[in-house]
Amino acid sequence: MNKTWLVMKTMLKMHYSRAGKKNTELMLLLLAGLMLIPVLFLYINLVGNAVSALYQFLEPLGQASSILGMLFLTLHLLLFIVSIITVLSAFYFAEDIESFIPYPLQPYQLLLGKATTPFIYLYFTVIAIYLPVFFFYGSVSGGSIFYYLFGIILAVLLPVIPFTIAAIILMFIMRFVNIAKNKDRSKVIAGILTLLIIILFNVAIRLNTNTEDVMEKFASFIQKQDGLLSMITAFYPPAYISAKALGDFSLVSILSFVGVLLLTALIFLLFILAGQRFYLKGVLGVNSGNKKNITTSKILTRVKNRNVFTTLILKELRIIFRTPTFFMQCVIQSLFAPIFLFIIMMLDTNSLGFVMDSFDPKKILLVLFLVTLFVFVANATAISSISRDGASWSANLFLPINMKQVFYSKIATAWIINLFTVGLFLGILLFAIKLPIEYTIIWLVIALLTSWFTSALGTYLDFTYPKLNWTDEQEVFKSRMVIFIALLIEFVPFGIIGMIVWKMDAVKGIMPTTIVLLIVLFIAIGVVHYVLMKKLSNGDHLKI
Amino acid sequence: MIEINNVTKDFAGKKRAVDQLNLTIPDGKIIGFLGPNGAGKSTTIKMMTGILPIDQGTISLNGFDIEKNAMDAKKIFGYVPDRPDMFLRLKGIDYLNFIGDIYNIPTEIRRKRITKLTQLFSIDHALGDYIQTYSHGMRQKIIVTGVLIHEPEIWILDEPLTGLDPKSAYTLKEMMREHANKGKTVFFSSHGLEVVEQLCDEVAIINNGKLLFYGSLDDMRKQYESNQSLEQVFLELTNNE
Ligand SMILES: Nc1ncnc2c1ncn2[C@@H]1O[C@H](COP(=O)(O)OP(=O)(O)OP(=O)(O)O)[C@@H](O)[C@H]1O
Ligand SMILES: [Mg+2]
Numbered sequence: 001m002n003k004t005w006l007v008m009k010t011m012l013k014m015h016y017s018r019a020g021k022k023n024t025e026l027m028l029l030l031l032a033g034l035m036l037i038p039v040l041f042l043y044i045n046l047v048g049n050a051v052s053a054l055y056q057f058l059e060p061l062g063q064a065s066s067i068l069g070m071l072f073l074t075l076h077l078l079l080f081i082v083s084i085i086t087v088l089s090a091f092y093f094a095e096d097i098e099s100f101i102p103y104p105l106q107p108y109q110l111l112l113g114k115a116t117t118p119f120i121y122l123y124f125t126v127i128a129i130y131l132p133v134f135f136f137y138g139s140v141s142g143g144s145i146f147y148y149l150f151g152i153i154l155a156v157l158l159p160v161i162p163f164t165i166a167a168i169i170l171m172f173i174m175r176f177v178n179i180a181k182n183k184d185r186s187k188v189i190a191g192i193l194t195l196l197i198i199i200l201f202n203v204a205i206r207l208n209t210n211t212e213d214v215m216e217k218f219a220s221f222i223q224k225q226d227g228l229l230s231m232i233t234a235f236y237p238p239a240y241i242s243a244k245a246l247g248d249f250s251l252v253s254i255l256s257f258v259g260v261l262l263l264t265a266l267i268f269l270l271f272i273l274a275g276q277r278f279y280l281k282g283v284l285g286v287n288s289g290n291k292k293n294i295t296t297s298k299i300l301t302r303v304k305n306r307n308v309f310t311t312l313i314l315k316e317l318r319i320i321f322r323t324p325t326f327f328m329q330c331v332i333q334s335l336f337a338p339i340f341l342f343i344i345m346m347l348d349t350n351s352l353g354f355v356m357d358s359f360d361p362k363k364i365l366l367v368l369f370l371v372t373l374f375v376f377v378a379n380a381t382a383i384s385s386i387s388r389d390g391a392s393w394s395a396n397l398f399l400p401i402n403m404k405q406v407f408y409s410k411i412a413t414a415w416i417i418n419l420f421t422v423g424l425f426l427g428i429l430l431f432a433i434k435l436p437i438e439y440t441i442i443w444l445v446i447a448l449l450t451s452w453f454t455s456a457l458g459t460y461l462d463f464t465y466p467k468l469n470w471t472d473e474q475e476v477f478k479s480r481m482v483i484f485i486a487l488l489i490e491f492v493p494f495g496i497i498g499m500i501v502w503k504m505d506a507v508k509g510i511m512p513t514t515i516v517l518l519i520v521l522f523i524a525i526g527v528v529h530y531v532l533m534k535k536l537s538n539g540d541h542l543k544i
Numbered sequence: 545m546i547e548i549n550n551v552t553k554d555f556a557g558k559k560r561a562v563d564q565l566n567l568t569i570p571d572g573k574i575i576g577f578l579g580p581n582g583a584g585k586s587t588t589i590k591m592m593t594g595i596l597p598i599d600q601g602t603i604s605l606n607g608f609d610i611e612k613n614a615m616d617a618k619k620i621f622g623y624v625p626d627r628p629d630m631f632l633r634l635k636g637i638d639y640l641n642f643i644g645d646i647y648n649i650p651t652e653i654r655r656k657r658i659t660k661l662t663q664l665f666s667i668d669h670a671l672g673d674y675i676q677t678y679s680h681g682m683r684q685k686i687i688v689t690g691v692l693i694h695e696p697e698i699w700i701l702d703e704p705l706t707g708l709d710p711k712s713a714y715t716l717k718e719m720m721r722e723h724a725n726k727g728k729t730v731f732f733s734s735h736g737l738e739v740v741e742q743l744c745d746e747v748a749i750i751n752n753g754k755l756l757f758y759g760s761l762d763d764m765r766k767q768y769e770s771n772q773s774l775e776q777v778f779l780e781l782t783n784n785e
Contacts, residue, residue, distance in 0.1 A: 296659065296662070296668045296669070296671060299637050299671045299672050300637075300655050300658065300659065302637055302638075302641065303637070303640075303641055303644070303651055303654050303655050303658065304641065304651060305644070305645065305648075305650065305651045305654075306645050307645070308645055308646060308648075310645075311641070311642055311645035311646070315631075315634065315638075315642050318633070318634060318638060319631075319633045319634065322633045322634075322674070323633050391627065391629050391630055392630040392631050392632075394590075394595045394625065394630075395630055395631070397593070397594050397595045398593040398594055398595055398618060398623045399618060399643075399646050400615055400618035400619040400646065400647070401646060402615065539597060542594075542595075542596065542597040543597065
């Protein structure tokens, strides 16, 4: 146990080390936190209102417990998806495991050490979603002391079950994928496929539920006390007993609570056993490259002359696509937002078209612009522009390359990767929302400019707070507050501008709004380029 | 020609890494750069190559100031860093192609030089593999190949012989000799005194960031009784600090 603890501590230290970080970063983090407080207020208010409204509607029917059922079910699903992503990167794409292999440690100890990082993300999710709903439900339903006691303990245990299910599925798959020659690539593919299948599975279930059927059942379930809860959680017992444990204090709630404890313990044990058996088999072994024997003369045909700018971009793209961690973070993760949006659209297209019709053109464009900004904001490619180079960064300094060119190539790379997102969005706008063509064209121009702006801003911020001395690619994206700053810079001014334009009667109709947005974007891009060039002529690239 | 004038470098909270260094290195010579661990060799080399900013003083390469005229200066030299762990996610051939594009080498010449050099180093079979799968020595060799693709006027190497097998070390030494014979400059740091003795026209010895000796081996023998070996001189020089 001591050793397990040691492994966990060491791994966390390696990930969150503050070596080479400036103190100003901490200050900015604090500032960012302060500025997010109003947003937090808004969010908590929103949750509070929603919970009490639902409660007032369901309580007279004797179905209030279904709120908890929904909460647990949604949370388990969400935690499961977050687990898949984080387990994939922490267990399979992080190479720091190799430095631990030579020591006399059990596989399960390494596994637990590796699990700490995903758990941090899972607890963030729990804090953000479970806690507010839990407290509001408690206050409207007048929860007893046991409600709060059990609920807090459940919050601590919540991530275990979804995490374990995700981890076991992945360990099992990777155990077999790891035989492939190009291990990096096959692991990435296996990971993406798993995720896709899960998402599709969800969509399929939703689409297949016959509404009339459900309504009928609904009517019969609603007759019984807590019938709705049973219906919602019919396929997933952990959510059912968790919700039961938080019901009115009685023998049932105590038994359910003990049940959750037992189930969690059992599943955790299963995780350790499976890990001990499968984990190392799925993770060890280095990429052996392609073993097809290509003759040298054939390789030499790949020698081609390109101009410096193209070759720099090509280099960046190659590195992103060939490094599993970069690929996951920069390409796959950036597709999430549009894919999720798409799923929601698929389920509920009519109402959105209706919303579209009721808005005036200015508002449609403004909403589109803000949504686009939001999707590009956490642009992992841009905010890792410099840090991705790691030990190779010095090559930019000793090779005869113009620094401006280096930076433009990095911005362009982020912009190119964003094209995937733009493309997906274009599809959604055209086919799911059926946006009129003139709006679509205007949106496209605005989106491409917005993408350049966030790419340039992300690159500038990464240049200001770079993280070059990493040993594992994961560190490039871990505990980086650059994302936070980017969020702040992009939302506060643009939010305010958006609001002003929204209210301003002088700006009306498609063309004026478009022109205003274009002017704002050009100014924003100009400012970012100006500060970036200023930093370069200041020689800051030598100081990182 | 390399001119290092009164160069000083400080790292925050440490003793001076390089202290008032003056050194002028003529063309067509091989120069060995010696000194104990932490003497300031890599720091000096990093300032010469534009990786580290110079706190005081100037460095120019063939008359181009590395700070004021960076682009022209950088076109003149090729640099082999002490840790060859760069561009690991590129394939060998991608890396060489990248370097070729940066220095704008015509395709035909590029092909010819890649073939010749990789065969000499026996890494031609690995060109299609990721550099990540290369051994330390192979990584060293691919970077040397990258440098020689553009035949720089000045060749700067930081501990190039560590980790090379005897045959590759021999090949590399031959290449350095050949490079100097073409009238170009080779400047390298090393801990191998025999190598320096057998290869170098001149040596520079530093300790604690200060230059202790610069001159030919003959000068050294004259200055410190002729029968002493380089090893003894080195130990003596670096000890009495
Ligand atoms: N990035 C850095 N930050 C702080 N101090 C540094 C840094 N790089 C080098 N130093 C310090 O500068 C001094 C000179 O280091 P340098 O790497 O130049 O030595 P060296 O002669 O190359 O040694 P070696 O033979 O071990 O390679 C040392 O005291 C070292 O601690
Ligand atoms: Mg050194």
